[in-house]
Amino acid sequence: xxxxxxxxxxxxxxxxxxxxxxxxxxxxxxxxxxxxxxxxxxxxxxxxxxxxxxxxxxxxxxxxxxxxxxxxxxxxxxxxxxxxxxxxxxxxxxxxxxxxxxxxxxxxxxxxxxxxxxxxxxxxxxxxxxxxxxxxxxxxxxxxxxxxxxxxxxxxxxxxxxxxxxxxxxxxxxxxxxxxxxxxxxxxxxxxxxxxxxxxxxxxxxxxxxxxxxxxxxxxxxxxxxxxxxxxxxxxxxxxxxxxxxxxxxxxxxxxxxxxxxxxxxxxxxxxxxxxxxxxxxxxxxxxxxxxxxxxxxxxxxxxxxxxxxxxxxxxxxxxxxxxxxxxxxxxxxxxxxxxxxxxxxxxxxxxxxxxxxxxxxxxxxxxxxxxxxxxxxxxx
Ligand SMILES: Cc1cc2nc3c(=O)[nH]c(=O)nc-3n(C[C@H](O)[C@H](O)[C@H](O)COP(=O)(O)OP(=O)(O)OC[C@H]3O[C@@H](n4cnc5c(N)ncnc54)[C@H](O)[C@@H]3O)c2cc1C
Numbered sequence: 001x002x003x004x005x006x007x008x009x010x011x012x013x014x015x016x017x018x019x020x021x022x023x024x025x026x027x028x029x030x031x032x033x034x035x036x037x038x039x040x041x042x043x044x045x046x047x048x049x050x051x052x053x054x055x056x057x058x059x060x061x062x063x064x065x066x067x068x069x070x071x072x073x074x075x076x077x078x079x080x081x082x083x084x085x086x087x088x089x090x091x092x093x094x095x096x097x098x099x100x101x102x103x104x105x106x107x108x109x110x111x112x113x114x115x116x117x118x119x120x121x122x123x124x125x126x127x128x129x130x131x132x133x134x135x136x137x138x139x140x141x142x143x144x145x146x147x148x149x150x151x152x153x154x155x156x157x158x159x160x161x162x163x164x165x166x167x168x169x170x171x172x173x174x175x176x177x178x179x180x181x182x183x184x185x186x187x188x189x190x191x192x193x194x195x196x197x198x199x200x201x202x203x204x205x206x207x208x209x210x211x212x213x214x215x216x217x218x219x220x221x222x223x224x225x226x227x228x229x230x231x232x233x234x235x236x237x238x239x240x241x242x243x244x245x246x247x248x249x250x251x252x253x254x255x256x257x258x259x260x261x262x263x264x265x266x267x268x269x270x271x272x273x274x275x276x277x278x279x280x281x282x283x284x285x286x287x288x289x290x291x292x293x294x295x296x297x298x299x300x301x302x303x304x305x306x307x308x309x310x311x312x313x314x315x316x317x318x319x320x321x322x323x324x325x326x327x328x329x330x331x332x333x334x335x336x337x338x339x340x341x342x343x344x345x346x347x348x349x350x351x352x353x354x355x356x357x358x359x360x361x362x363x364x365x366x367x368x369x370x371x372x373x374x375x376x377x378x379x380x381x
Contacts, residue, residue, distance in 0.1 A: 002058060006065040009038055014070035021072040022334045025192050027110050027150065031076045036107035040066075041080030044224075044291065045089045049097050050105045056224065056294060057286040060231045067235035068242070071331055071338070074232050080104065082228025084113040084155040087221035088171070088209065090293075095206055100153055100171055112151035113225070114144040114172075114196060122351050123367070124157070125215070129198060131158040131170060138208070140170065140178075140201040146345075149181040149194035156198070160212040168214035170203045177201070189338045222346075223299040227286055229346040230303040233310030234278050236335040240317035241271050243332055247321050264320055271313045278302075278309040297359045304352045310339040 013034060014021075021028050035041050043059045045051025052058075059081040067074035079085065085104050088111070092101060103109040120126040129142025140158060147154065154172050172179060178201035184194045210217055245268065248259040258264055282305075285298035294302075314335040318325035325332045343349050358364055 002054075003061045003065055006040065006062050007068065009040075010066045010069040010073070014066065014073045018070035018072065019328075019331060021070060022331055023190065023328065024072075025186070025190055027079075027148065028073060028076060029107070029110065031070075031073045032080065032107035032110070034107070035073075035076055035080065036105060040077055041107060042085075042089070042105045043077075043081050044086065045081075045101075045105070049089055050102060051089070053291075055286075055291050056227060056289040057283065060227065060282065060286045063228065063231040064235045064238070067232065067239055071236055071239055071335055074235055078228040078232055079110065080107075083225040084111045086224040087113075087169075087218060088155060090221055091210055091214075091217060093206070096171065096209065103152070109152035110148065110150070111153050111155060112147040114147045114154045114156040116146050117142065117144055118195075122348060125164050125167065127157055127159055127167065129156065129158050131160045131168070131203070134202065137202055137204040138170065140172065140198040140203055143195055143197045145195050146193045147196060149184055149192055149196065154196070155209065157218065164215050166212050167218075168208070168210040168212050169218055171207045171209055172198070172201060172203060187341060189334075189341055220293045220296075223294045223296060224289075226299050226303045226346050227282070227289075227294055229342050230282055230285075230299075230306035233303075233339050233342045234275070234282055234306040235310075236339045237271075237278075237306075237310035237313035237317075238275055240314040240332045240335050241268075241275060243330060244268075244317035244320040244325075247324070258320070267316055267320060271316055274309040274313060278305045281305045296355070300347075300352050300355050300359070303347065304349060304356070307339070307343045307349060311336070311343060314339050 014031065032041065039052050040062055042051035043054040043062060044056055047053040059077065063074045063077045066077050088096065088101055104111055115124060117127050117129065119128060129140065129144065131138040131140055140156065152174055155169055156172050157167060157169050160166050160168055178199040180197045182195035182197065184192050187193055248264060249257055251258050282302045285294045285302040288295060288298060314332065318332050318336055321332055324330065354365065354367065
């Protein structure tokens with residue numbers, strides 16, 4: 001019933017503007033306000049915090065249904081349920097929830113995670129943005145790359161001290177003195193990104209989200225972000241599959257509809273198998289999480305499968321739709337561009353495979369160069 005009511009909402013309210021929304025770089029804030037009224041933001045958050053008290057699976061279903069009618073609006077469901085908002089809702093104090101979470105749930109504000117740095121991409125724990133004690137609070141200095149430069153608030157990964165144990169996070173609003181954004185550039189998807197800078201930004205103690213030692217908690221929360229990322233990949237692949245299927249039944253060449261050519265039928269068969277397999281892996285991770293954070297192994301497998309499937313299916317659907325698929329008259333080319341980014345964001349395909357290898361062999365494989373033993377002989381000539 002929930003799935004059907006979200007589908008009915010998306011068909012009525014979002015379908016008509018889908019093409020225009022996909023080609024507008026701004027985050028669709030009007031859709032966020034609409035979804036807030038409909039209860040699609042904070043689905044997984046406790047009712048006491050202003051959420052819907054639902055499960056992760058409910059939010060996955062919501063993304064799928066919305067994407068079916070407006071792929072871009074699926075981002076609003078994702079941002080309102082899975083990413084930084086979920087970490088904030090889980091670890092934030094009552095005061096932080098009132099000041100930061102409430103305006104997100106009402107669709108008034110947008111949050112972004114600021115984690116990646118110029119010298120710390122996949123090697124997240126190399127981050128250099130510092131949080132230095134100043135009175136009861138902290139001074140933040142450093143820079144981040146790739147976040148949405150138009151967000152109202154940022155969940156910023158910072159370093160309180162050396163090593164992984166020194167990492168935690170703080171909340172910073174864009175109007176805080178010392179916060180600035182650099183030159184705005186575009187992702188392949190058309191969305192904006194920009195470097196952001198912290199020049200002695202003061203963070204009062206009440207805006208510290210996770211103090212030193214909080215990195216593992218942060219990453220546990222990040223697994224929810226990965227489910228949101230994986231769901232959009234899958235949903236975009238499904239959107240393109242459906243568009244190509246309709247096209248193959250109505251477009252004729254050589255006097256017969258495209259769906260009668262075996263060369264294309266086999267593409268559809270392969271796409272269908274991939275989509276079903278990816279969906280089952282995604283649903284496993286989401287269902288087992290229930291109202292908590294999803295498990296690392298199931299999330300890793302689901303994201304790997306959904307990212308690859310979403311892109312492969314969208315790309316193959318574009319091919320089936322010929323020249324039309326390559327134009328901006330349909331959203332298939334948009335879905336190809338968007339799904340490509342999720343193979344990099346939120347844990348790249350390669351880093352996820354590294355993680356999976358550790359799960360399989362039940363041991364850590366350091367990605368860092370081996371250290372020279374302190375008294376190792378100097379190699380001779
Ligand atoms: C669409 C999009 C949105 C994003 N949004 C945000 C955001 O909101 N906030 C934010 O903080 N960041 C964001 N990012 C950044 C993203 O998290 C990073 O791009 C990602 O972590 C990879 O880091 P990097 O780009 O520095 O690549 P690098 O770490 O330099 O990696 C380059 C390549 O090498 C591979 N590689 C690196 N190390 C290994 C290894 N040990 N083994 C095998 N392969 C390896 C990588 O997989 C990649 O293919 C976004 C990125 C994209 C594409």
